[in-house]
Amino acid sequence: xxxxxxxxxxxxxxxxxxxxxxxxxxxxxxxxxxxxxxxxxxxxxxxxxxxxxxxxxxxxxxxxxxxxxxxxxxxxxxxxxxxxxxxxxxxxxxxxxxxxxxxxxxxxxxxxxxxxxxxxxxxxxxxxxxxxxxxxxxxxxxxxxxxxxxxxxxxxxxxxxxxxxxxxxxxxxxxxxxxxxxxxxxxxxxxxxxxxxxxxxxxxxxxxxxxxxxxxxxxxxxxxxxxxxxxxxxxxxxxxxxxxxxxxxxxxxxxxxxxxxxxxxxxxxxxxxxxxxxxxxxxxxxxxxxxxxxxxxxxxxxxxxxxxxxxxxxxxxxxxxxxxxxxxxxxxxxxxxxxxxxxxxxxxxxxxxxxxxxxxxxxxxxxxxxxxxxxxxxxxxxxxxxxxxxxxxxxxxxxxxxxxxxxxxxxxxxxxxxxxxxxxxxxxxxxxxxxxxxxxxxxxxxxxxxxxxxxxxxxxxxxxxxxxxxxxxxxxxxxxxxxxxxxxxxxxxxxxxxxxxxxxxxxxxxxxxxxxxxxxxxxxxxxxx
Amino acid sequence: xxxxxxxxxxxxxxxxxxxxxxxxxxxxxxxxxxxxxxxxxxxxxxxxxxxxxxxxxxxxxxxxxxxxxxxxxxxxxxxxxxxxxxxxxxxxxxxxxxxxxxxxxxxxxxxxxxxxxxxxxxxxxxxxxxxxxxxxxxxxxxxxxxxxxxxxxxxxxxxxxxxxxxxxxxxxxxxxxxxxxxxxxxxxxxxxxxxxxxxxxxxxxxxxxxxxxxxxxxxxxxxxxxxxxxxxxxxxxxxxxxxxxxxxxxxxxxxxxxxxxxxxxxxxxxxxxxxxxxxxxxxxxxxxxxxxxxxxxxxxxxxxxxxxxxxxxxxxxxxxxxxxxxxxxxxxxxxxxxxxxxxxxxxxxxxxxxxxxxxxxxxxxxxxxxxxxxxxxxxx
Numbered sequence: 001x002x003x004x005x006x007x008x009x010x011x012x013x014x015x016x017x018x019x020x021x022x023x024x025x026x027x028x029x030x031x032x033x034x035x036x037x038x039x040x041x042x043x044x045x046x047x048x049x050x051x052x053x054x055x056x057x058x059x060x061x062x063x064x065x066x067x068x069x070x071x072x073x074x075x076x077x078x079x080x081x082x083x084x085x086x087x088x089x090x091x092x093x094x095x096x097x098x099x100x101x102x103x104x105x106x107x108x109x110x111x112x113x114x115x116x117x118x119x120x121x122x123x124x125x126x127x128x129x130x131x132x133x134x135x136x137x138x139x140x141x142x143x144x145x146x147x148x149x150x151x152x153x154x155x156x157x158x159x160x161x162x163x164x165x166x167x168x169x170x171x172x173x174x175x176x177x178x179x180x181x182x183x184x185x186x187x188x189x190x191x192x193x194x195x196x197x198x199x200x201x202x203x204x205x206x207x208x209x210x211x212x213x214x215x216x217x218x219x220x221x222x223x224x225x226x227x228x229x230x231x232x233x234x235x236x237x238x239x240x241x242x243x244x245x246x247x248x249x250x251x252x253x254x255x256x257x258x259x260x261x262x263x264x265x266x267x268x269x270x271x272x273x274x275x276x277x278x279x280x281x282x283x284x285x286x287x288x289x290x291x292x293x294x295x296x297x298x299x300x301x302x303x304x305x306x307x308x309x310x311x312x313x314x315x316x317x318x319x320x321x322x323x324x325x326x327x328x329x330x331x332x333x334x335x336x337x338x339x340x341x342x343x344x345x346x347x348x349x350x351x352x353x354x355x356x357x358x359x360x361x362x363x364x365x366x367x368x369x370x371x372x373x374x375x376x377x378x379x380x381x382x383x384x385x386x387x388x389x390x391x392x393x394x395x396x397x398x399x400x401x402x403x404x405x406x407x408x409x410x411x412x413x414x415x416x417x418x419x420x421x422x423x424x425x426x427x428x429x430x431x432x433x434x435x436x437x438x439x440x441x442x443x444x445x446x447x448x449x450x451x452x453x454x455x456x457x458x459x460x461x462x463x464x465x466x467x468x469x470x471x472x473x474x475x476x477x478x479x480x481x482x483x484x485x486x487x488x489x490x491x492x493x494x495x496x497x498x499x500x501x502x503x504x505x506x507x508x509x510x511x512x513x514x515x516x517x518x519x520x521x522x523x524x525x526x527x528x529x
Numbered sequence: 530x531x532x533x534x535x536x537x538x539x540x541x542x543x544x545x546x547x548x549x550x551x552x553x554x555x556x557x558x559x560x561x562x563x564x565x566x567x568x569x570x571x572x573x574x575x576x577x578x579x580x581x582x583x584x585x586x587x588x589x590x591x592x593x594x595x596x597x598x599x600x601x602x603x604x605x606x607x608x609x610x611x612x613x614x615x616x617x618x619x620x621x622x623x624x625x626x627x628x629x630x631x632x633x634x635x636x637x638x639x640x641x642x643x644x645x646x647x648x649x650x651x652x653x654x655x656x657x658x659x660x661x662x663x664x665x666x667x668x669x670x671x672x673x674x675x676x677x678x679x680x681x682x683x684x685x686x687x688x689x690x691x692x693x694x695x696x697x698x699x700x701x702x703x704x705x706x707x708x709x710x711x712x713x714x715x716x717x718x719x720x721x722x723x724x725x726x727x728x729x730x731x732x733x734x735x736x737x738x739x740x741x742x743x744x745x746x747x748x749x750x751x752x753x754x755x756x757x758x759x760x761x762x763x764x765x766x767x768x769x770x771x772x773x774x775x776x777x778x779x780x781x782x783x784x785x786x787x788x789x790x791x792x793x794x795x796x797x798x799x800x801x802x803x804x805x806x807x808x809x810x811x812x813x814x815x816x817x818x819x820x821x822x823x824x825x826x827x828x829x830x831x832x833x834x835x836x837x838x839x840x841x842x843x844x845x846x847x848x849x850x851x852x853x854x855x856x857x858x859x860x861x862x863x864x865x866x867x868x869x870x871x872x873x874x875x876x877x878x879x880x881x882x883x884x885x886x887x888x889x890x891x892x893x894x895x896x897x898x899x900x901x902x903x904x905x906x907x908x909x
Binding site: 428430431433434435436437438439440441448449452453 | 586587588611612613615617618619621623625627628629638639682683685686688
């Protein structure tokens with residue numbers, strides 16, 4: 001049948017009831033980029049001098065080195081773990097599959113805090129070593145610590161992308177390589193690796209983007225990459241142009257990386273023929289011991305160290321009478337901000353998703369680009385942009401919960417659009433048509449058919465937004481009402497000042513909250529009913 | 530009680546035109562579905578038949594012309610009734626069962642505010658043989674079961690007409706044949722008026738009371754299946770429904786003189802041409818005889834292809850002067866293979882012929898494949 005022609009819409013615009021809310025959302029999402037453009041137009045001789053001064057160059061080099069080192073580190077951990085959990089007879093493979101991805105749910109600044117609280121000069125491990133009269137550890141602060149922590153926080157991106165590519169690719173292609181005379185290693189190198197390389201590179205570039213934009217971990221580890229320097233510049237002076245210049249440079253760097261990532265994803269991604277059958281698992285034999293050691297080491301660093309350090313300081317804090325009163329209000333504030341953001345985002349995402357799915361075209365493509373721009377810009381920059389516009393347009397709202405929640409919503413909207421869209425794509429227009437022939441008018445069909453089928457996607461989107469909002473640091477620090485302490489800011493504040501015992505309780509709480517939300521996400525992934 | 534005049538047809542489409550941008554889906558489209566009957570819209574892919582269905586259901590609006598259901602105008606100049614008020618049932622190609630509702634809930638969907646719904650749902654589940662599966666979810670059902678749920682769901686609100694969009698195309702071959710019979714039986718017992726579209730001529734001929742053959746947005750012929758097959762209105766219909774050889778003939782007073790001898794023409798007198806014409810000769814119009822090897826002459830044919838389907842054997846043969854024909858091999862000549870020489874004799878049959886005056890026609894070389902049939906110029 002002439003299916004592709006039949007359902008095509010005319011060139012007309014989507015209906016106003018979709019267009020108006022979507023335009024409002026897009027307007028908000030465009031603010032960070034608009035801010036950057038306005039700031040860039042302001043760049044004058046004085047600003048150029050700021051850019052080329054040695055201190056700025058130093059920051060640029062430090063950030064790029066950090067990105068490069070994290071890329072290498074995340075591939076070094078992610079590739080072997082992906083292959084081991086996808087293609088081999090690794091003992092307890094499914095358990096490792098889960099354990100090695102869990103660090104994705106832990107905010108980088110919690111890992112950073114844990115490493116400082118364990119390995120720092122006054123950390124738990126250092127104290128033990130000092131008691132034993134042993135020499136101290138190398139400093140966790142600075143470049144080495146930042147690379148270690150950010151690698152642990154980001155290798156799951158490489159792991160997930162690479163494993164997906166491995167699972168997707170047809171094992172017969174490797175077998176063809178073997179049949180043509182390759183050794184197992186040769187087939188991996190000459191056949192498998194080229195097939196999964198684009199996915200792997202894509203994952204590594206995501207890790208680099210994360211590292212470049214990360215604020216919490218570098219701040220705690222006192223490593224002067226862009227995010228930390230921007231924050232200090234912002235806090236230190238009323239003249240915010242230095243912060244703005246640095247933000248422009250950071251965005252330029254991330255744009256370059258994002259462009260490469262986009263190229264890799266869209267141009268270079270080899271789509272291997274779909275796997276027709278599961279591959280025969282590679283027998284590791286004696287090699288399973290080093291393989292297990294790798295899994296254990298990564299899990300120890302990324303999970304056990306943070307968890308046990310937090311537990312150690314939590315118990316010590318409790319025994320020393322650390323007041324838990326602050327924790328209550330911080331937790332309440334986190335929950336409140338997270339829930340508000342989740343609800344607002346879900347409401348904003350619905351019209352957006354309907355427009356994207358039901359009225360695809362150039363307008364939808366532009367809309368998507370605008371939405372993602374607010375997500376791609378580092379959090380610290382979104383925070384600066386929001387402050388700028390609020391002070392210039394509606395100073396009364398400065399440091400109010402309304403602005404904070406709106407900023408969360410604008411930034412994390414794409415996270416809710418993703419799963420909601422995936423759900424809507426599965427609601428074939430024919431289902432609604434069927435309901436119409438059975439006597440439903442459009443609103444009734446929406447309530448009885450579309451909404452129930454969208455529910456898993458909406459719930460998943462809300463859970464994701466809640467999770468990231470609760471973890472979000474720079475927006476909360478810069479935009480939150482005075483005295484508005486959340487779990488994230490409580491951890492950060494205590495950790496940067498070295499009050500490890502005080503940071504432990506909110507950190508534990510945050511990890512529990514994250515864990516529960518991730519659990520909800522897994523539930524939401526189940527098919528309907 | 531007053532004796533009502535002839536009741537209006539369940540569906541009437543008059544002068545309907547519909548285009549999607551530059552693509553014309555329907556043009557001057559006329560259709561009438563009589564109450565209680567099953568009508569099949571048959572045509573090649575892209576001929577507009579699904580568009581016709583969607584115009585009746587109300588998912589599209591006609592650019593011109595009008596649509597009536599049971600005498601009520603549902604679409605016409607400046608007015609369009611929304612789908613939910615048209616009293617049509619629809620069975621979609623992919624069935625479109627609501628994935629979050631059970632079989633029972635799916636069937637009850639259109640009558641959920643009806644106080645008697647439980648009785649009605651039970652009755653329908655009984656009718657389609659799914660009473661034991663009422664609590665199952667759609668994804669737990671086989672393709673055939675899903676189809677029967679879709680039919681039951683569409684029938685539940687007792688629609689004026691039930692529309693079926695290529696209802697068997699998502700099923701595998703064996704199941705398709707079986708479900709055709711089942712669905713026909715279900716529709717008959719529900720005394721439903723049905724309109725379904727298909728590109729499968731065998732499906733159309735087996736299931737329908739009436740067949741409308743379509744091409745390029747227009748109806749080429751509407752009639753009972755036997756007439757469509759025996760008396761095609763034009764070369765397109767002849768080639769699309771069944772296998773047809775179009776053979777040069779000189780027609781005179783109801784007889785077509787072909788190279789195989791004279792054939793009586795049937796159909797209304799005005800449709801019997803005189804002079805140069807093309808006569809439709811079906812494969813079963815011939816007897817095939819084995820001929821001793823020799824040069825293929827004017828009445829000697831060489832087998833160049835064979836299609837065995839179990840029930841019958843079709844041979845494609847070619848004469849010394851290049852004409853190709855499809856003919857059916859009887860039981861006694863089943864062992865014929867490519868390269869053998871055969872003799873063709875026309876049986877005592879009746880057929881139709883198309884005059885060559887007003888349309889450009891070419892004798893067939895191969896009418897057995899749909900694609901080629903579509904590629905030939907058509908009338909109207």
